[in-house]
Amino acid sequence: MLVSFLSVLFLDGFNFNITQGIGQPVFAQNNTQGVVATGTRTFLNQREINLPWMEWREGNQTYIGISDIALQNTLGVELLNSNNPNEQPIQWFNSYQNLPARFVNPYRYLDTRRLLENTSIAIERQGDSLIINTPNSRVNRVYDINQPQQKRVVIELERSTFFRVSQARDEGVIIIEGQPNFNVSGQGNGNSINPLNNTGALEDEGDTIRGGETPVSGSLFRVERSNNTTLVHINIPAGHSLRVNSSAPNVLFAELSPTAKVQKNITWSNDLSWQDRYVRLSNGETFFVSMLKANLQRSDLSLRPIVPDNNTMIGTAPLRTMAQGQGAIAAINGGFFNRNNQLPLGAIRNNQNWQSAPILNRGVLAWNDAGSFQISRLRLQETITNNSTGDRLVSDYINSGYVQTGVSRYTRSWGDRYTSLSNNETIIVVEGDRIRDKINVAQAGSNPITIPANGYLIVIRNSPQLATNFNQGQQLQITSTTTPPNMANFPYMLGAGPMLLTNRQIVLNAEAEGFSNAFNQQRASRSGVALDNQGNIMFVAVHQRVGGPGPSLQEFAQILLQLGATDALNLDGGSSTQIYLGGEIIDRSPVTAARVHNGLGLFFRPRN
Template identity: 40%
Template sequence: MPLPKPTRIFKLISVAWLTIALQTTTQRAAHPQPALDPPLSASPPPSISPTPAKPLTVEPPSSPLAQLPSAQLGNQLGNQVSLNGRTFNVPWSQWQTAGTSRIGLSDAAIVQLLGAQLLSTPDGASQPIEWFPTAQRSVLTPRFAAPVRYLDITTLAQQHGWQLQTTGQNLRITTPTARLVGIRQGQQPFGDRIVIDLDRPTPWQIDPQSQEFVLTLDAQTDPSFVQNFKPRATAQVKSIKVEAGANQTTIRLRIPITQRSQISTLSSPSRIVIDLRSDFLPTLNILWTEGLRWRQQTLEVGSARFPVIWFEVNPRQPGLSLRPILPNPATVTGTASLIQTARQSQASAAINGGFFNRNNQLPLGAVRLKGQWFSGPILNRGVFAWNETGEMKFDRLTLQETIVLSSGQTIPLATLNSAYPQAGISRYTPLWGSSYSTLSDNEVLITAQNDRITDQRSGGKAGSAFAIPTNGYLLVARGATAAALTINTPLQLSTTTQPSDLSFYQNIVGAGPLLIQDRQIVLDAKSEKFSDAFIREMAARSAIGQTATGTLLFVSVHNRVGGRGATLTEIAQIMAQLGAVNALNLDGGSSTTLYLGGQILDRPPRSSARVHNGIGIFLLPSP
């Protein structure tokens, strides 16, 4: 049955919250709040009492990941799109189907370049979109080549008279010249509305900034219109400025930093509608590919309403794997935006991970990759651990290393590969990098090679660099005696973990505090030695969780409607609503970032801070 028209699509741009999302409705004037999905959990909230953790093993399924081999996928893969003369660095692909050449754009290109929006779908083999919608909804066919999903735009281009041309790594898209006809302002019960009238559908892009919303149209505007346009200032719209180029128009709206903007497109005639309103996150449920579902919904916690965007990940899916990701695998030093790290590591999806020191760009918590400790745990804080056999565990972790001298004397070590300058003796291995820079004054540096101490010296002022031997490690004494660690002393190293079974998990990312364990909220930030200021903070939150069926939840939560972000208690309650039986809080605030298929889902990339590590989701063909 044809859809009622006109159908509206809403792209939501939060200037304070800095996020982009969309919604649809079938009414011409009113914009009702989209109905929420059925409650995610009908059971009462978990009680607050700790219980011992047990690993949950998930069995692999029989069906492989639906993916075309790269040889079948296309004649070309490119990373540059020229849209009406402007160049964007986004992935595209060309392939053959039944003897016909097809062109696909990545999800990010569809949304960011065209202004289209992905709609909910239970079918990973089709992706409905909205873009100046008509009675016949546009449905694009996905083609997956790790780590990118491409959507076939060939038919869409034909319907709208676009010209597509490939040259090397570049895809040139030329759309018919559109014209801006007018701009109208009006009042609705929810607030201000601005309507941009066009003579035909045309690509558009958005750029939400600190107190300005910028809309760029691939459309001509008569200079006389720009000269004569007299916008009306309101409480929500401080100013509207129109800038006309040859075949491009830029509209700049000055709005309060707390105001959120919502964009919709209409057809017959073509219009772009900007609404300023407080309800900003629609329900979305997209099966992005087998094993990975993209969800978003506003959830209630008490009287507060939070925008929640999350992934549901099936770790049993053949070809799907998880891995800690770092900006530079050669050293633990360094930070980068999550989008940069995810792209570099070839992850299809990712969430930011653990804490770090922003000044020296070093980790403050566990990062274990394929059995190797790039950074050890600190302060018995919460971790998420997993291995390739399907076992996963959420718990608090302590790593205890001990030096055993030939005399039988034992010396406990404080930390391993850590930027947390704890009193005692710490150990640094080549995984830390080629050198170690002292974190405090007057440290004592002891070099161990081939199970024997070969050097001991004073570190002097903080910041002095010392080489880490490739065939050994560096011991660093801070406020502790190193008298027994003399040159030529033989030594052995023993390692245990608490709980002991966590030593068998090959991959670990630490953050904290632990939120939920075995269906119980076990939040105890003080025991994990978080500061009072951190405990009281209301902020954007990232978290990872596991449901009773073994599904993993990668969760991002930003500012509540009309207020600030979530408390630790509230993020624990949100994870429980999503069905988590185990959950861990990750680094939050400006670090909170959720990445999928080349784009950041929960905030504009420019607002995403540099982070030290993340958890990547990798989708590869089955062997």
């Protein structure tokens, strides 16, 4: 049903009252003074949706704002280039405006009255909800221009109205608030994408190019009616991108070309900027790059690893859900994980606590709240000493889904229980610093064992002889070392790999970090975290080259060099690649973004 379809699509809140006066408020970073209400519950033409909104007062004026990214991604308002975080130029049909902007953690809200004052769109707050009613609008005509040098779908509307674009690999859908003025099909093709499913459940990397195939049925579009909306399905030719923009008087243009995407440079806050740009490499290949750049040394921003549930290391979620639920301003997907059992495969350290340990000497990003960073390959080794016998166990893994013969340790960060991951495990239960029990588990997946709140489990795989001299009541002591040693001083880490840059030199060596040569050569969507010589951290995502698939790791390293990076780490790529800002995924359509296990989140935390 379209109701649930749209309620999934519009995931946050919005607020505005068109009858109130227009003024010129002065905005400050995270100025909560005068805030009356915030929310996410919204009704668009009587259908419940979610959009971040806020109402505030200054003097005798009342203002209502919508999250800027939601305004663009869910209502079709184009955000234009801006170097002033306190105002945002926009374009929507024949309206070009500079809208006042106000940051109140974690969103940047735009006052939309100037945008809508000459329309018949009615918007008002009622209690904890925003009510949006658009006048009955009609889609008068849809036609295409399908020539070698120009591929375009033109949609003529009766009046300006809200619209949203959703895109998969070879199909896009434009969802328009209005009914068609002509006969169309009543339901969609079962093979089409669900344009309103932005939960991140799909895992379409968007990397596969269809070679020389032509658009389905030789047409660039088909039209579908669904209740009070019109869905225009766009066939995207091989090697092309889709861009939809509104124009005067009441027209939508869907442009299809290898370079349809538009460059963007927006100063989102005093120390956070968003850029979309083309980068051309020395080999002649050009890539479209999305990037967030933030400075943690001179701002109130903090960086943290994020996971779906801090009470367990088991599970995945859409990055958008994780970031919103934890109040992040911005985020990027993080390290590798097993998509089948949803277990981590790399370092996650949060406030000195190893939620998951590094594996295979892979690269990690380490940092502290003073804004100091280091990207390095990392090994962690623990020595567990039996004080009664002098016997020692050496463990390379803590709370890890990387299953190997030998010793691993699991703490309450893993969850309240551990279920065996392999056959023939010997599990030593430690409470406080003493052995409470020793259990043999023959079959993987059987006999869940409670992890003591003040202790841990030692799991010995395929080597039962190692546990012979470890018995009930004996006292244990743990020491740990990292290589390099100074990495132990950083309270926060997130690992992935391989490392790409050190001191502006490409240091890519995938095999040294346990990656296959095929992984090294693969062309795919890429995400990475990088540092520059100005103290900035950069979140970077690249999905496709112009007319082809995404970059190889070597090409990705070269892209990061051109962006000004000095040090860089590759993150989990493919369908995991995604960047979040202000309530929305900004580098790809959410229907193609997979669920992830962890990420990096930027938070507003004023420093004392």
